[in-house]
Amino acid sequence: MTLPRCLPYVLKQVTRHRVRSLLTVAGIAIAMFLFTVVQAMSEGVGEATSASANETTLVVYRKDRYCPATSQLPQDYQRRIESVEGVVSATPTKVVVSNCRTSLDVVTYRGVPKDAFLRDRGDALEIVAGSVADWQRRTDAALVGETLANRRALRPGMTFDAAGITVYVAGVFRSDDPQDQNVAFTSLEFVQLAGRDQLGIVTQFEVKVADASLLEDVAASIDETFATAQEPTATFTKQAFVGRIASDLIELVGFARWLGLGCLAAVLALVGNSILLSVQSRVSEHAVLQTLGFSGRLVTALIVAEGILLAIVGGAVGASAALAVAHIGSFALSVEGTSIPIIADPALLLTGLVVCGVIGVVAGLFPAWQASRREIAACFRTA
Amino acid sequence: MTLIECRELTREYRKGGSVIRPLDGLDLDVDRGEFLSLMGPSGSGKTTLLNLIAGIDSPTSGRLLVDGTDLAALTRSRLAAWRSEHVGYVFQLYNLVPVLTAYENVELPLLLHPLSRRERHERVVSALGRVGLDDRDSHYPRQLSGGQEQRVAIARAIVTNPAILVADEPTGDLDKASAHAVMSLLQELNSELGKTIIMVTHDPATTAYSSRTLHLDKGRLAEANESREVPA
Incomplete structure (x- = not known):
């Protein structure tokens, strides 16, 4: 109960050396910015590659091909795929990307048969602006995903150009x-006509299966059907397909987790250094507090509270800035037509604050313990 | 009535390879309400005795009872609580917390007690009024003179209403006028509030404010004097 009454004292101590505290908070904020971005990317990888229990979609791709430009399958495979037992529907899809490299700003067109697409996927899409009727009426019309629309500031009625294709939003x-x-x-047809000799050629088929338990069997059956064809197929669950295409990217994000841990180590070092300097310069002040009756435990708690305060303020600034940038930028790491979104999940702010709180405790504990265990009289003799 | 009882009180500590014994088998009784001055050359054990009585140091051997409590038998946390209840410490260099105002410095020891904000306020205002600094409550230590800082330190020492005040050369860093003001204040606290005061001093003039003066030499009592006339 004593500690809350002493919090104004803690606040005054933290602001005592303004420049030092500001530099510490700035360092923590930068480190937590990076940590939060890495976490946001990791969440994106998790979301893009984790299969849910009721997932019933397969992606049929050209065997031994890894990018939309080289995966070319005859559109008439659709009938044969739909004849495989367990298949509900197969949607031929032509994918065109504005940039084959990994980038934060890739525009991906997916050419689909409109009626079939709306029948199979219409319920899963929530129209937030414009209309589906408009999309059905115009040949060059596009329904644009919210992330892409935000990033490119696209609104219904506008036209935009990417990969040499101009579309109406x-x-x-x-x-x-x-x-x-x-x-x-x-x-x-619009996307096929935009490329040379591409009519009747699609990049992939998105296949709806009657039941999730049939996914493996259906995938094997499809690949067996086309095993001896001129264009053999490789069929995956949607998440496995993303994992395969974006494997380099996922590996990179996995490595970036080490960067995130490095950021946390930097935060620990910054807070620890700041608290240590602060404690060393206040040896006699802590002795005075103990002379007044502050217990060693309370002195420890006050010093640790300083560490927590510094870490949490820096963490809040850095994590909030990272989430704001991710939200405003609507970034997604894209490669070969697949996207790993950078998810600005507000829960990451809470995670960041909790992590910073723990780091504040760890960083402050040793100097605080040292300060509380010193002999009071010896502190005055030394001072 | 004896408030502080020291028997065969010894304090040793190691410095480098040698053992230093600032207190060596000291016997002393201090009565409740007494104003005791401790004098003696540097290293005679004055401050060590003061620290032992204040509970911020522990004897190597011997017995120290303060108001019937054997301080050596208390754990660190119980000793801290005891200090908070029973002792006010006045330092030579004031030792105010520089980031806190005079008001906040005086309030600091009260944060350890289960008092409401209003109760704390009343006590702080009363303590600052007692030392004549109620108009300086929002000043930081750097904005006060040495004498004013010491009076804030005294207010901090008395705000919890302890029975004992210990003062380690409270006028050692002050000019003559400020020293007189501080000593008059201590004498007032002794005579009006009945505080038992034990003061270490190098200045013979200040001993005139006390009721008894003891001289220490090599960790033992050398002689005792009754107080002299208080200088004008």
């Missing part, structure tokens, strides 16, 4: 599927 939609959020759906 008929609507903006929101989807739970991170792959949908960063694409523009257009008419299949």
Whole structure:
């Protein structure tokens, strides 16, 4: 009960050396900015590659191909795929990307048969601006994912150009599927005609299966059907497909987790250094507090509270800035038509604050323990 | 009535390879309400005795009873609580917390007690009024003179209403006028509030304010004097 009464004292101590505290907070904020960005990328990887129990979608791709430009399958595979037992529907999709490299700003067109697309996927898309009717009416119309629309500041009625294809924005939609959020759906024929000799050629098929338990069997059956064809297929669950295409990216994000841990180590060092300097310069002051009757435990708690305060303020600034940038920028790491969204989840702020709180405790504990265990009289003799 | 009882009180500590014994088998009784001055050359054990009585140091051997409590038998946390209840310490260099105002410095020891904000306020105002600094409550230590700082330190020492005040050369860093004001204040606290005061001093003039003066030499009592006339 004593500690809350002493918090104004803690606050005054933290602001005692303003420049030192500001530099410490700035360092923590930068480190926590990076940590939060890494966490946001990791969340994106998790969301893009984790299969849910009721997932019933397969992606049929050209065997031994890893990018939309080289995965070319005859559109008439659709009938044969739909004849495989357990398949509900197969949607031929032509994927065109503005940039084959890994980038934060790739525009991905997905050409789909409009009626079939709306029948199979219409319920999963929430139109937040514009209209589906407009999209159906115009050949060059696109339904744009919210992430892409925000990043490019696209609104219904506008036209935009990417990868040499100019489209009219008929609507903006929101989807739970991170792959949908960063694409523009257009008419299949429109995208095919935009490329040379591409009519009748698609990049992939998105296959709906009757039941999640059938996914493996259906995938094997499809690949067996085309095993001896000129264009053999490789069929994956949607998440496995993302994991395969974006494996380099996922590996990179995995490595970035070490960077995140490095950021936490930097925060620990910054807070620890600041608290240590502060404690060393206040040896006699802590002795005075103990002379007044402050127990060693309370002195420890006050010093640790300083560490927590510094870490949490820096963490809050850094994590909030990272989330704001991620939210405003609507970034997604894209490679070969698949997207790993950078998710600005507010829960990351809470995670950051908790992590900073723990770091504040760890960083402050040793100097605080030292300060509380010193002999009071010896402190005055030394001073 | 004896408030402080020291028997065969010894304090040793190691410095480098040698053992230093600032107090060596000292016997002393201090009555309740007494104003005792301790004098003696540097290293004679005055401050060590003061620290032992204040509970911020522990004897190596011997017995120290303060108001019937054997301080050596208390744990660190109980000793801290005891200090908070029973002792006010006045330092030579004031030792105010520089980031806190005079008001906040005086309030600091009260944070350890289960008092409401209003109760704390009343006590702080009363203590600052007692030392004549109620108009300086929002000043920081750097904005006060040495004498004013010492009076804030005295207010901090008395705000919890302890029975004992210990003062380690309270006028050692002050000019003559400020020293007189501080000593008059201590004498007032002794005579009006009945505080038992034990003061270490190098200045013979200040002993005139006390009721008894003891001289220490090599960790033992050398002689005792009754107080002299208080200088004008």
